[in-house]
Amino acid sequence: MKMLDVTLNGQIQQIPQGSNVRYMLDEMKLGKQAIVYLNGKKLLQKEYDVVLLQPFDELRIIKPLAGG
Amino acid sequence: MFPDGHILEINLSNQSIQTIDLPGETYRLYPGGSALATYLILQQMVPGTPALSPDNVLVFAVSPLTGLPISGISRLVVAAKSPLTGAIGDSQSGGFFPARLKANGYDAIVVKGKAENPVYILIDHDEVTIRSAESIWGKVTGEAEAILRQELGDDDLEVAQIGPGGENLVSYACILSMSSRANGRTGMGAVMGSKNLKAVVLKKGTRCEPSDTEGFLSLAREAKDRLKHNDAVSGLADIGTAGDLAAFNDIGFLVTNNWQSGFSGEDASKITGEAMKATILEKRDTCFACAVRCKRVVSIPDQVDAKYGGPEYETIATFGSYCGIYDLETIAKANQLCNMYGLDTISCGATISFAMECFEKGLIGEKETDGLALGFGEAESMLTLIERIARKEGAFATMLAEGSKQASLRIGKGAEAYSMSVKGEEMAAHMPQYKPGLGVVYAVNPFGCDHQSSENDPLLMMPEDSQERIWLGKLGILHGEEDSYGLDDYKVQFAFDSQCFYSVLDTLCLCQFVWGPTWQLYGPDDIVKLCKVGIGWDTSLFELMRVGERRINMMRVFNAREGFTKAEDKLPARMFEKLKNGPSVGIGIDEQAFQTAVDHYYQMAGWSAKTGNPEEGTLRRLSLGWLIQS
C-alpha cells in the first residue's frame, strides 16, 4: 500500500494514499461530531467523505467538548 | 386546548391534603417542571422566609408531557428556596419516579409546613396519606427503600427520599429515587429534612396516553434509528457522561486540585469513562421509556453495591481530579456514600477539595480538621469526611456541611479565595476558561452555576452543515466561531438564547441528553411536534422560547425579593488568573471582557444595568406583570 505524509494536529502521520477525511476521523475514533480544518480552512461535514488527503496536507481536528 | 394541571397540596403542620386544578390557560404559561414550581413558590412563599423554616414551599413537579412513552421524558424538578444559596433552589433528576408521579394523576406536589415527627407521603392516585417514618428515619436510602417495600408489602414502589444528610440539614443534601437518581443541586434534601419529610412514595400508576397515538408512536419509534446515527448520544450510551474526561484533560480543562489547574497529567487516564467500563462497570441502566440507557451501574465485591448506581462525569471529577484522587474504586465509594446519605456529589466533592487546598496552604491543620490529614490525594480522609459531613460529626465536618462558601467565611485568613462557588454554590466541572459563554451563565443563572442550563461554547465551532449548527439556527443562533474562547456579542446571544432553550427543557421535564438544541436525538422542531402529538398543544418554537425566558425571569424576581442583585453574579477570581501548567497554560478569562459580556447579557435579557434584575417592561412582555405588583 502506498503511503503519504500528512500533519495531524501538529504531528506527522503516514496514511494510505487515497484516504479521505473520514479515514482520519475513524483513526481518531471520532464520528462526525468533529471540527476539521484542512490547510487552515474549515470543512463542511459533507466534505468529510469526499475530500481526499494529499501529501503534506495540514489537518487540525478538534472534538467539541460539551456537557453532561 | 391546554390540559389543566393537577396539583397536590400538602401542609405537614396540620396534615391537610387537597388537590387544586390549575386551569389550562394558566398552566400553558408555566407548563410544568421548574416554571410551574417557581410559579407556585412565588405565589405561596412569603419573601424573606428562611430556607429551613416550615414556611418554605417545596415543590416536586413534572410536566403535561411526563409519563408518555418516549425516550428522555421522565424528569423530576424539585424546587424551593435554597439553604445553600438563599436564592431559588432548583434540581432535576431522571429515573422512573417522574413518570410514576404523572401516572398517579399529578403535575406537582406542593409541600408546606413541618410535621411534628418524621413522616412520609404515600400516594396511590386519589388516596394520599401521611404516614409515620419512624422506621426509616436515620436509615440510608437503600435500607429505607427496602423497609418501605416490606412494610407496605409492595415491591412496585417508586420512592423519592432523603438520606441522613437531608435529615441533618446538610446545606447541599439531595433527594434520591432508586437510591441513585439525584435531585442533586441546591440543597433540596435539606428543605425536605427541615419539614421532617423522609420520602414521597408512589404506588403503581395508570398508563399515560398521547393525544395522537399514531403521530406519537411514529416520533417515539424514531429514537432507535436516530441513536444509531448519532455519534454523540451513542457515545454517551456506551461510555456514559465521563466519555469526554480524557479529552478535557488533553486540552488542559479538567478541573484539578480545586481549580488550581486544568491538567491532571497521565493520572487522568485512570478515571476515564473508558477505564470505568473496563473495570468496575457492572451494567448500564436507564430511565422510563428511554432507549439511550446512559446510566452507569458499578460494583466492587464487598465494597460498592450496584444498587447505588455509578458515578457520572461530575462525580468522577469532583471526587477525582478536584481532590487529586485518581482511583476509580475510591470515587465509586464516594459516589455510593453520597447516594446512601443523600448528598450532592458536586458540592460535596468540591467542598472537600476546597478544604484540601486550605489544608495544603496551611490555613487549617489537623487540629482544625478533627485529626484528618487532608492534602490533595488523601483518599481515606475524603471518604471519612463524607460520612462525617452527612452526620455533622465534629466541628470541622459540621462547618463543611454548610458548603465551601460559608466554611471559607468561618476559616477566614483569605480562605474565601479558595471557595470555587457562585452565589454560594460550588461550580460544576466545566471550566469557564474554556467555555466563557457558559461562564456568563454560571454567573447570572438564578439558581447558581449550573452546567446544564445553557449550551456549551465549543459546539459553535461545528461546521455550518452540521446538525448542531442547523438546530442552533432554528433558535436564531447563526454565527459560528473559530475557537471556543470568544466573548463577543454573538457569544452572549448564544449563551442567552440557549439558556432560554434549556429552560424550556427543564420546564417540560425533558432529558437534555435526548432533547436539545445541538447534538441530541431530538431537536427544537421535534419538541414542538412532541407537544402536538403528546398532549394536543399546538405550540411554536416562539412560544416555547417565551416559556423558557419566563421561567428564568420568575426565578430572577424570586431572587430580587430575597435581596439579590448583580453583585452576586460573579465568578471566583481564580477564573481570571492565567492557568499555570499543562496544555492550557496561559489561558484565563479577561476580566474586563467578561464584565462587559455580563452587562451585555443584562441588556439582551431586559434586566436593569444597575441591579441586574428584570425591568418592568421585560416582565410585562413575558406576561409576568403580576410580579410587578408584588
Ligand code: SF4
Ligand atoms: S439519556 Fe440517560 S439520563 Fe436521559 S433519560 Fe435516557 S437514560 Fe435517563
